[in-house]
Amino acid sequence: xxxxxxxxxxxxxxLYLVSGALVFRALxxxxxxQAQRELGEVRExxxxxxxxxxxxxxxxxxxxxxxxxxxGADPETNSTSNSSHSAWDLGSAFFFSGTIITTIGYGNVALxxxxxxxxxxFYALVGIPLFGILLAGVGDRLGSSLRHGxxxxxxIFLKWHVPPELVRVLSAMLFLLIGCLLFVLTPTFVxxxxxxxxxxxxxxxxxxxxxxxxxxDYVAGADPRQDSPAYQPLVWFWILLGLAYFASxxxxxxxxxxxxxxxxRAEMGGLTAQAASWTGTVTARVTQRxxxxxxxxxxxxxxxxxxxxxxxxxxxxxxxxxxxxxQPPSPPTASALDYPSENLAFIDExxxxxxxxxxxxxxxxxxxxxxxxxxxxxxPRGPGRPRDKSxxx
Numbered sequence: 001x002x003x004x005x006x007x008x009x010x011x012x013x014x015l016y017l018v019s020g021a022l023v024f025r026a027l028x029x030x031x032x033x034q035a036q037r038e039l040g041e042v043r044e045x046x047x048x049x050x051x052x053x054x055x056x057x058x059x060x061x062x063x064x065x066x067x068x069x070x071x072g073a074d075p076e077t078n079s080t081s082n083s084s085h086s087a088w089d090l091g092s093a094f095f096f097s098g099t100i101i102t103t104i105g106y107g108n109v110a111l112x113x114x115x116x117x118x119x120x121x122f123y124a125l126v127g128i129p130l131f132g133i134l135l136a137g138v139g140d141r142l143g144s145s146l147r148h149g150x151x152x153x154x155x156i157f158l159k160w161h162v163p164p165e166l167v168r169v170l171s172a173m174l175f176l177l178i179g180c181l182l183f184v185l186t187p188t189f190v191x192x193x194x195x196x197x198x199x200x201x202x203x204x205x206x207x208x209x210x211x212x213x214x215x216x217d218y219v220a221g222a223d224p225r226q227d228s229p230a231y232q233p234l235v236w237f238w239i240l241l242g243l244a245y246f247a248s249x250x251x252x253x254x255x256x257x258x259x260x261x262x263x264x265r266a267e268m269g270g271l272t273a274q275a276a277s278w279t280g281t282v283t284a285r286v287t288q289r290x291x292x293x294x295x296x297x298x299x300x301x302x303x304x305x306x307x308x309x310x311x312x313x314x315x316x317x318x319x320x321x322x323x324x325x326x327q328p329p330s331p332p333t334a335s336a337l338d339y340p341s342e343n344l345a346f347i348d349e350x351x352x353x354x355x356x357x358x359x360x361x362x363x364x365x366x367x368x369x370x371x372x373x374x375x376x377x378x379x380p381r382g383p384g385r386p387r388d389k390s391x392x393x
Contacts, residue, residue: 089147095232101127102239104209106216135244142241143248150174179249183210183242191220194231211241253333 001009043062047055073087086092087109099105100123111117150171157167184206191202197218205218221232 005043090228091229092231095236097123097127098236098239099214100124101131102243103128104211104212104239105212106214106219108216108219110220135240135247138240139251140245142244143251146175146178146248150178175252176249179245183236183238183245187238187242194226195220195223206242209239210246212243 025382027081043058047053047058088096092109096109100120111120153174154167157170158164162170184203187206188202189200191197191205192199195202195218197205201218205220208215220235226232
């Protein structure tokens with residue numbers, strides 16, 4: 001992730017936190033002040049009704065009661081009652097261990113002994129990674145099962161000639177609706193019945209639990225009237241499946257975002273290539289209209305043909321031909337022998353032409369050797385033509 005993207009994301013999170021703080025303060029601070037005033041009125045009323053109790057003694061009593069409630073004590077239970085409810089029976093202890101490894105941590109029950117706190121440290125360090133591995137496996141299996149079931153529905157839609165893009169949208173909506181029905185709505189009605197909560201309180205507890213926030217103001221099974229030992233363990237198994245479903249949803253969203261990111265990068269690459277091509281075309285056209293900035297390329301020099309053969313003094317009569325202007329022989333230049341292929345072609349053509357005319361080939365300069373042309377049969381000379389001894393045959 002780039003530094004600019006990271007800073008922008010950090011700024012967005014901080015803005016989100018500040019906005020949440022302002023909203024929560026506006027909603028909850030008046031209620032807190034009202035509760036504090038009511039507590040002061042009740043305290044003054046109690047002191048007026050019991051003048052033998054001092055203000056300091058009442059304050060100490062309230063503090064001890066608050067500490068006891070934090071330790072899991074029930075204010076409705078005293079030493080003379082026959083109630084067997086305990087915050088540390090086997091079912092409640094199992095549920096408390098589950099809140100540790102799931103990192104929910106309601107806080108309605110806390111550890112009060114040093115030995116318990118020391119054991120909790122090592123228990124959490126081992127249990128949290130172990131539960132993470134289990135959660136990944138359960139989420140994968142649960143997501144595969146749901147997608148397999150939705151696949152049959154997709155096949156039905158495809159048989160009805162529904163467009164594939166619409167089928168993908170419908171399957172994603174079904175995946176979310178089935179999960180919400182199984183792990184959000186159904187537990188909401190169960191908790192409304194078992195805990196005697198309102199629908200808002202029940203769905204509040206469900207969402208706070210499955211998001212692992214766990215405030216602890218509402219906890220399933222914390223009511224002493226719930227004396228079933230299997231109730232809280234069943235609630236923990238619901239938490240396991242609900243967290244696995246939410247993990248599967250988050251994985252699906254992450255994969256979708258990854259695919260969208262890849263497609264966006266590919267489209268941006270195509271647009272960049274098109275923009276570069278368009279820029280190059282416009283630049284070439286502007287340069288062409290403004291005129292060539294560089295000097296024009298030099299023209300290639302034509303190949304120099306050998307000089308024509310001089311007229312023969314004696315020989316057979318030939319058909320009259322238009323007179324040609326005699327040009328003085330010029331030494332061969334290097335431009336005609338730049339490439340090996342042109343060199344060989346020039347030698348072949350000149351040798352054939354002069355052999356047919358019966359005239360000798362021009363000498364090559366001494367400082368540069370000319371490759372020997374291929375030998376060809378020479379036509380018989382005329383009877384009256386003398387042989388020039390200075391020219392090699």
